[in-house]
Amino acid sequence: MSWVDGSDWLRLVQDAAPLLPQPSLLPMLRQAGWALVLAALVTALVQCFDARWLRDKGRLLALVGALWACIPGPWGLSYWLGLAFQTPSLMAIGLALSYLWRSVVQRRWPQSAQYPDPASARQRSLAWQDRYALFGIAMGWLLLLDVFAYLPWSVYAWGFHPSANGLLLLVALWPWIASGRASTLMQAPSKVLLPVLALFWLSRWPTGNLWDAVLDPWLFVGLHGYMLMRYRKRQRA
Amino acid sequence: MGFSFRLLRAAAALAIAALLCLADAGRRAPLVPAQAAQVTLAQVAGAVPSSSQAALAGGHWERTGQGHIPMPQGVPAAHASALLALPATHPSALLAFWFAGDRESAPNVQIAMSALDRASGSWSPARRVVDRWEMGAQLGFGIRRIGNPVAWLDGQGQVHLFVVATGLGGWAAGRVVHLRQSAPTPQAPWAWEAVAVLPLSWLWNTSYLVRTAPLPLADGGLVLPAYFELARKYPVALRLDAQGALRAMAPMSTQGQMLQPALLARDQREWLALMRDSGPAGRIRVARTLDAGVRWSDAEDLPLDNPNASVATLTAGGQHLLVYNPQKSGRDRLRMASSLDGTLWSSMVELENGPPGSEYSYPAMALVDGQVWVSYTDQRQSIAWQRFAWVSQAWAAPDKGRP
Numbered sequence: 001m002s003w004v005d006g007s008d009w010l011r012l013v014q015d016a017a018p019l020l021p022q023p024s025l026l027p028m029l030r031q032a033g034w035a036l037v038l039a040a041l042v043t044a045l046v047q048c049f050d051a052r053w054l055r056d057k058g059r060l061l062a063l064v065g066a067l068w069a070c071i072p073g074p075w076g077l078s079y080w081l082g083l084a085f086q087t088p089s090l091m092a093i094g095l096a097l098s099y100l101w102r103s104v105v106q107r108r109w110p111q112s113a114q115y116p117d118p119a120s121a122r123q124r125s126l127a128w129q130d131r132y133a134l135f136g137i138a139m140g141w142l143l144l145l146d147v148f149a150y151l152p153w154s155v156y157a158w159g160f161h162p163s164a165n166g167l168l169l170l171v172a173l174w175p176w177i178a179s180g181r182a183s184t185l186m187q188a189p190s191k192v193l194l195p196v197l198a199l200f201w202l203s204r205w206p207t208g209n210l211w212d213a214v215l216d217p218w219l220f221v222g223l224h225g226y227m228l229m230r231y232r233k234r235q236r237a
Numbered sequence: 238m239g240f241s242f243r244l245l246r247a248a249a250a251l252a253i254a255a256l257l258c259l260a261d262a263g264r265r266a267p268l269v270p271a272q273a274a275q276v277t278l279a280q281v282a283g284a285v286p287s288s289s290q291a292a293l294a295g296g297h298w299e300r301t302g303q304g305h306i307p308m309p310q311g312v313p314a315a316h317a318s319a320l321l322a323l324p325a326t327h328p329s330a331l332l333a334f335w336f337a338g339d340r341e342s343a344p345n346v347q348i349a350m351s352a353l354d355r356a357s358g359s360w361s362p363a364r365r366v367v368d369r370w371e372m373g374a375q376l377g378f379g380i381r382r383i384g385n386p387v388a389w390l391d392g393q394g395q396v397h398l399f400v401v402a403t404g405l406g407g408w409a410a411g412r413v414v415h416l417r418q419s420a421p422t423p424q425a426p427w428a429w430e431a432v433a434v435l436p437l438s439w440l441w442n443t444s445y446l447v448r449t450a451p452l453p454l455a456d457g458g459l460v461l462p463a464y465f466e467l468a469r470k471y472p473v474a475l476r477l478d479a480q481g482a483l484r485a486m487a488p489m490s491t492q493g494q495m496l497q498p499a500l501l502a503r504d505q506r507e508w509l510a511l512m513r514d515s516g517p518a519g520r521i522r523v524a525r526t527l528d529a530g531v532r533w534s535d536a537e538d539l540p541l542d543n544p545n546a547s548v549a550t551l552t553a554g555g556q557h558l559l560v561y562n563p564q565k566s567g568r569d570r571l572r573m574a575s576s577l578d579g580t581l582w583s584s585m586v587e588l589e590n591g592p593p594g595s596e597y598s599y600p601a602m603a604l605v606d607g608q609v610w611v612s613y614t615d616q617r618q619s620i621a622w623q624r625f626a627w628v629s630q631a632w633a634a635p636d637k638g639r640p
Contacts, residue, residue, distance in 0.1 A: 017265050017267070017268045017484045017485075018265070018484065019261075019264060020482055020483065027376070027378075030377055030378060031446070060407065074373075074379065079377070080377055080379050082376075082377065082379065083378050083380065083404050083405060083406050084441065085404035086404075086434075086442050120634040143440075146446075147465075148467075148468065148469050149491040149493070152491075153487060154486065154487075156438065156439050157485070157486050159439075159573055162257075162261035162262040162265070163258055165254075165257055165261050166254035166257055167254070169257055170250055171253050171288045173253070173254075177243065177247050177250050178243065180242055180243070194427075202262065207436035208393060208436055208440070211439050212439065217439070217441060223366075233244075
């Protein structure tokens with residue numbers, strides 16, 4: 001397929017120069033980002049085991065993982081995670097922070113907070129989580145097809161354009177538009193997405209591209225797992 | 238009633254989003270249409286003829302020298318050289334960069350460089366200027382291997398390097414790291430510092446590589462040809478500003494088997510990309526843009542064989558030059574050809590014609606003081622060079638009536 005087919009779209013995404021982040025702070029963001037994501041993953045992982053001693057040591061293990069990620073240079077985990085996976089998205093960092101806040105500070109373990117009975121009173125806010133997860137999955141597939149040049153226009157390049165910011169803001173405000181209650185923004189994933197967008201507008205972390213800020217490939221994989229679990233739970237209910 | 242309120246909220250959200258877009262756009266520099274710089278014409282005025290067929294018919298390119306660029310002490314392998322011409326006021330006329338180490342993709346591969354002294358015409362001893370450990374320390378994450386370098390000179394006389402640096406995997410896990418020349422010291426007269434990885438791909442920014450020379454733009458920026466090579470291979474044009482920051486990217490083709498585009502500017506807006514073909518065609522493939530890189534489309538293949546090997550292009554005065562391996566398989570021959578329009582090529586000179594199994598590959602070209610320099614990999618062991626000067630017909634064959 002010739003690129004002439006997508007020419008007008010290309011022209012649209014090329015009329016403004018991208019804003020890129022200051023590179024000096026990126027190593028710190030990478031260390032902090034991987035520290036939070038690792039801490040959240042370790043915390044979630046230990047909850048999967050029945051061994052009480054492991055659960056008791058969960059916070060300590062998470063702390064060790066986080067500190068290890070913060071060590072600069074080849075002795076630090078983020079140095080090697082960065083080699084393979086660069087920097088986690090701001091969204092993944094935000095979700096990790098939110099998870100750690102609930103599970104460590106508020107001591108509400110995620111099984112009860114995240115996946116309640118679908119028939120419960122919180123079903124509506126969970127539906128929003130599902131919708132956002134489906135949106136992320138769809139967006140991820142588009143980006144993946146774009147990586148391998150199967151699309152007639154570059155979705156990734158669009159992430160540098162101001163209009164992508166506007167679209168994501170509309171997505172973040174979606175629950176409010178639908179319900180009319182500002183409080184829904186605090187229940188839906190908007191409560192993470194809105195600060196992530198604000199931080200991206202200010203800092204352009206991690207690459208200057210909006211898609212790198214809101215959806216990294218591991219988060220994309222995780223969303224598939226989340227939706228699979230939701231599907232199985234609904235089947236059982 | 239509820240629907241009306243929902244519409245009102247949607248309108249309000251749209252207004253907020255539109256304001257945000259406007260505010261975000263206001264923070265950005267406008268992206269003016271690109272134009273290829275015409276520096277090559279100015280640089281060679283008088284030394285190389287203008288574009289008229291008659292002027293070109295009155296002379297030819299003649300080899301005026303050849304040799305090898307010194308290798309770093311005790312290093313057995315070299316590959317993928319890049320050349321960079323320096324301004325006439327600089328004591329060095331030409332810089333050569335290449336990767337050198339135990340073998341391609343070895344852990345100890347570094348970017349080596351040598352400078353051609355303008356006064357003496359000799360190459361300086363090779364020095365290693367970029368290694369993966371130092372680059373990793375500057376970027377804050379590990380780098381597994383380093384590879385192809387591409388060099389560019391900005392308007393302030395600062396040399397930028399774009400170097401392939403791999404993550405987890407082989408070359409298909411490559412990223413493009415931008416390095417900027419740092420202030421020279423007596424111990425390190427040539428030194429570079431990593432600025433950033435160019436953000437090119439959503440998939441952990443992997444599988445983008447560079448190899449061929451950039452096209453300078455009239456605004457002081459450049460078009461850096463790059464390519465993706467994980468499973469599918471396709472070329473992209475990266476537009477960078479006068480500081481080397483990414484400004485735009487445009488895929489050149491989606492056919493899935495073309496890589497290492499070498500750019501030729503037919504005029505300020507019409508450019509060609511001549512490409513290596515990893516498919517069965519065994520030809521030099523072509524993409525073309527008529528609007529200075531915004532839109533690219535596939536063009537007819539050149540009737541020149543190509544054994545899935547990198548090519549180099551250069552515009553010197555009114556003609557385009559191409560160095561390529563003129564065969565469907567093997568890299569034992571290397572040829573230079575010339576063209577007035579970038580599509581019809583005539584063979585000029587055989588640079589190398591070795592025995593089967595030998596390798597002369599990955600050429601690079603530069604124009605220095607009206608002379609064309611070609612560098613290329615010689616047996617994967619060193620970097621060879623050849624120099625050509627334009628010899629006008631009057632000089633080569635004096636008029637019969639003249640004493």
